[in-house]
Amino acid sequence: MRLKDHVAIVTGSGSGMGEAVARLFAEEGANVLVADLNASAAQSVATHIGKRARAVEVDITQEPQVVDMVKRAVEAFGRVDILVNCAGMADFRKTEDTSLELWRKVLDVNLTGTFLCCREAGRRMIEGGGGAIVNIASTSGISGTPYMAAYSAAKHGVVGLTRELATEWGKHHIRVNCICPGATETSMLLGTTTETYRAERRRRVPLGKLGQPSEQAQAALFLASQESSYVNGAVLCVDGGVFAMSPATSEAALAGE
Amino acid sequence: MSEQSRFAGKTVLVTGGGSGIGRAIALRFAQEGADLAIHDLNPEGAQETARQVLELGRRAETYKVDVARPDEVRAAVAATMADFGRLSVLVNDAGINIVKRPFDYTDEDWESVIGVNLTGTWNYCRYAGPHIASGGGGSIVNIASVAATIASYYRVPYMASKGAVGMLTKALAMDLAEMKVRVNAVCPSAVGTPMIKPGVKRFGAMTREMASALTPMRRFAEASEVADAVLFLASDEASFVTGHLLLVDGGFSAGSQIGASWQPASEEGEPAGWLT
Numbered sequence: 001m002r003l004k005d006h007v008a009i010v011t012g013s014g015s016g017m018g019e020a021v022a023r024l025f026a027e028e029g030a031n032v033l034v035a036d037l038n039a040s041a042a043q044s045v046a047t048h049i050g051k052r053a054r055a056v057e058v059d060i061t062q063e064p065q066v067v068d069m070v071k072r073a074v075e076a077f078g079r080v081d082i083l084v085n086c087a088g089m090a091d092f093r094k095t096e097d098t099s100l101e102l103w104r105k106v107l108d109v110n111l112t113g114t115f116l117c118c119r120e121a122g123r124r125m126i127e128g129g130g131g132a133i134v135n136i137a138s139t140s141g142i143s144g145t146p147y148m149a150a151y152s153a154a155k156h157g158v159v160g161l162t163r164e165l166a167t168e169w170g171k172h173h174i175r176v177n178c179i180c181p182g183a184t185e186t187s188m189l190l191g192t193t194t195e196t197y198r199a200e201r202r203r204r205v206p207l208g209k210l211g212q213p214s215e216q217a218q219a220a221l222f223l224a225s226q227e228s229s230y231v232n233g234a235v236l237c238v239d240g241g242v243f244a245m246s247p248a249t250s251e252a253a254l255a256g257e
Numbered sequence: 258m259s260e261q262s263r264f265a266g267k268t269v270l271v272t273g274g275g276s277g278i279g280r281a282i283a284l285r286f287a288q289e290g291a292d293l294a295i296h297d298l299n300p301e302g303a304q305e306t307a308r309q310v311l312e313l314g315r316r317a318e319t320y321k322v323d324v325a326r327p328d329e330v331r332a333a334v335a336a337t338m339a340d341f342g343r344l345s346v347l348v349n350d351a352g353i354n355i356v357k358r359p360f361d362y363t364d365e366d367w368e369s370v371i372g373v374n375l376t377g378t379w380n381y382c383r384y385a386g387p388h389i390a391s392g393g394g395g396s397i398v399n400i401a402s403v404a405a406t407i408a409s410y411y412r413v414p415y416m417a418s419k420g421a422v423g424m425l426t427k428a429l430a431m432d433l434a435e436m437k438v439r440v441n442a443v444c445p446s447a448v449g450t451p452m453i454k455p456g457v458k459r460f461g462a463m464t465r466e467m468a469s470a471l472t473p474m475r476r477f478a479e480a481s482e483v484a485d486a487v488l489f490l491a492s493d494e495a496s497f498v499t500g501h502l503l504l505v506d507g508g509f510s511a512g513s514q515i516g517a518s519w520q521p522a523s524e525e526g527e528p529a530g531w532l533t
Contacts, residue, residue: 002261162511163511164512166473166508166511166512167473167508167511167512167513168473169473170472170473170474170475170507171473171474171475173474175474175508182497206430206431206434206499206500207434207439207497207499208434208435209497211497212497215496215497216497218494218495218496219494219495221494222489222494222495226485227485227486227488227489228485228486228489229482230445230474230478230479230482230483230486230505230506231486231503231505231506232473232474232506232507232508232511233473233506233508233510233511234503234504234505235504236498236501236503237500237501238495238497238498239497239498240434240497241430241431241500241501243500243501244426244427244430244431244499244500244501245427245431245500
């Protein structure tokens, strides 16, 4: 088992990638704090995992709740070794129709929430002598995605935060990396896109499919485990090859040229 | 011995497998159940790696190859297929470096570095790739370098070759995706292997201590840590990863360490300043 007796906090783990991460980490021997805005979803995942898991309701944009979440992990399992920041929200909208309120909310959840979780868990990891943080960014965090201004900006921020923390906390033996998933079949994607959109996206992925939550979870496991002991500040694309590809090339390929 | 066996029964070809990172890669694959084809210019090094693979209970064969020569690569790949009958993973690790001031390089210097690092990688992709594809798919992992993304002093041919290996990786990933062959690269920073020598630096020789002070993790990598990253990319765990350059650099290229000695302002109101 690759995470035997490690303690992991996984935000957004009531569904989607976070749920896949929580389940996989528990299978690999970790004790997992299943944290989600949706308390019943978190509880259901924790119940399914069994005695290695505890559920906690958390709104990561609320500082006291994040402080509490990390406390809960320490109370339940004694320390914090791993943090996986999966909690996030997406919204497809023309920029000219994006209200300041929506902009702030998307930035708050995706970027500020990630910062708060890193800061609080990081404090424990510094005390404890080290750890690993995996942020779920997005390919929208390293390239532009139309109709996702706030999301792209927030995810670029997550990539920047990841690199900064990698340079600042390396001396504390804390590795900080991020994953940039391409379109992945999670409840977030299914809830914000149509099947037509997803079929089109699928056609444009070199590997010819959308990502599965389990494939993102495997990448998170690598980055959280000792197998990546010298990987720090990395931005790992798990996107079927989309980021490597020129957008123009994909059109030519689609046209059969 | 690893408790995992992600490569049980698979054949893995490692170029440059006779020393350094290549040997560490070969041994990690063997620990996880793979049989190894060790390709190296140095037969003694290759045989030593093979001996260690055999000790792990796996099969190993060695092939003496100058990777820069397409005819030698074609023949060595054919011999490998005759010996093993199939191929799942190719790791292009063979690499050289010549450290000089830019106008001191000879034409031969340029050709040898580009020949091994870039043309050698291509030769193996070209001649071993079809066997991976026809066997139902698999994975190619190239050992590039942080030099594929950031520059440093007095190694122009090396950096040019590694930059090119990075784009070769991405371009080949596009073309081989439909054949179920994923193509990725690992980009290590300095690793304590025979290839690392103190370079001629503008401000004097770069010492091991100086180099590790510039790395957020404050140390060099072990070859086994690069090998672990190669195994991840080669395994089914990375089934949605292709065309990717994975940094294994301890945070070296994530940002500047120019401010690493800078003491930030404290909560007690002490001003920011340089650590002495």
